[in-house]
Amino acid sequence: MNKVTLTKMPELPYAMEEALNRLRINIGFLGNDIKKIMVVSTLPNEGKSFIAIHLWEQMIKAGTPSVYLDADLRKSITMTKYGIESDGKKKIEGTSQYLAGNKHIKDVILHTDIEGGDLLPNVENVVNPSMLLESHRFEEMLDYMAENYRYVFIDSPPLNLVSDGERIGSMCDGAILVVRGGETSRNMVRNSIQMLERAGCPLLGIVLNRVKGSKGGYYYKRYGGYYGGKYGEGEYYASK
Numbered sequence: 001m002n003k004v005t006l007t008k009m010p011e012l013p014y015a016m017e018e019a020l021n022r023l024r025i026n027i028g029f030l031g032n033d034i035k036k037i038m039v040v041s042t043l044p045n046e047g048k049s050f051i052a053i054h055l056w057e058q059m060i061k062a063g064t065p066s067v068y069l070d071a072d073l074r075k076s077i078t079m080t081k082y083g084i085e086s087d088g089k090k091k092i093e094g095t096s097q098y099l100a101g102n103k104h105i106k107d108v109i110l111h112t113d114i115e116g117g118d119l120l121p122n123v124e125n126v127v128n129p130s131m132l133l134e135s136h137r138f139e140e141m142l143d144y145m146a147e148n149y150r151y152v153f154i155d156s157p158p159l160n161l162v163s164d165g166e167r168i169g170s171m172c173d174g175a176i177l178v179v180r181g182g183e184t185s186r187n188m189v190r191n192s193i194q195m196l197e198r199a200g201c202p203l204l205g206i207v208l209n210r211v212k213g214s215k216g217g218y219y220y221k222r223y224g225g226y227y228g229g230k231y232g233e234g235e236y237y238a239s240k
């Protein structure tokens with residue numbers, strides 16, 4: 001068993017923690033069939049990884065067994081950004097290595113000190129991961145995770161660049177679309193929603209993220225949240 005610590009997991013301001021907490025609670029209302037949840041966005045840098053990992057953290061702290069799966073196989077920075085370090089001397093193998101290898105998924109999943117709080121980061125980025133995402137091992141991994149955890153949070157590449165996102169979406173129960181406030185246009189959001197529809201991946205909700213504050217702060221203090229309803233700065237709407 002490979003145990004790790006996230007040595008650089010940041011403490012969030014109270015308001016942001018609250019917004020994520022409400023998102024967590026609303027995910028609970030989506031029903032028992034929603035397990036594999038893709039966290040995706042249109043463009044790079046909108047906050048997919050941030051939302052995916054903090055949502056996972058909130059879930060496990062609330063006692064709901066969940067796994068964070070890094071499916072950004074081209075440009076992931078999860079290992080360094082969150083300072084994932086092995087507690088023993090065991091080498092960490094990530095998503096792309098699992099997909100290209102022949103180990104059983106249960107032998108590569110990493111455990112944290114929270115019971116039911118497991119993860120699989122991507123350690124080695126690859127230039128063309130399409131074949132890996134199309135392999136039966138990817139599907140098997142998702143099925144294994146859905147059987148063994150209440151939620152699988154899948155940190156994905158952006159939809160606008162390559163088809164990886166659509167491929168991942170086609171195997172998920174639904175997607176949370178992260179939209180960066182003031183950066184991503186309505187048309188781009190519309191296109192992303194269409195792409196998800198084409199992939200057969202229901203849109204579970206939209207998170208308005210990284211909203212610039214009117215008081216000069218980089219991130220809006222109340223952390224804009226939008227979820228399955230209509231826009232509202234700092235507000236949060238329950239799912240349909």
Ligand SMILES: Nc1ncnc2c1ncn2[C@@H]1O[C@H](COP(=O)(O)OP(=O)(O)OP(=O)(O)O)[C@@H](O)[C@H]1O
Binds near residue numbers: 045049
């Ligand atoms: N709500 C937020 N509050 C504070 N910082 C944030 C927030 N959302 C994202 N960030 C920061 O913004 C940067 C980009 O976020 P992140 O890496 O999660 O984006 P991404 O959509 O996963 O990007 P990529 O497409 O490159 O994978 C990171 O430094 C992250 O810590």
Ligand SMILES: [Mg+2]
Binds near residue numbers: 048049050072156
């Ligand atoms: Mg990311």
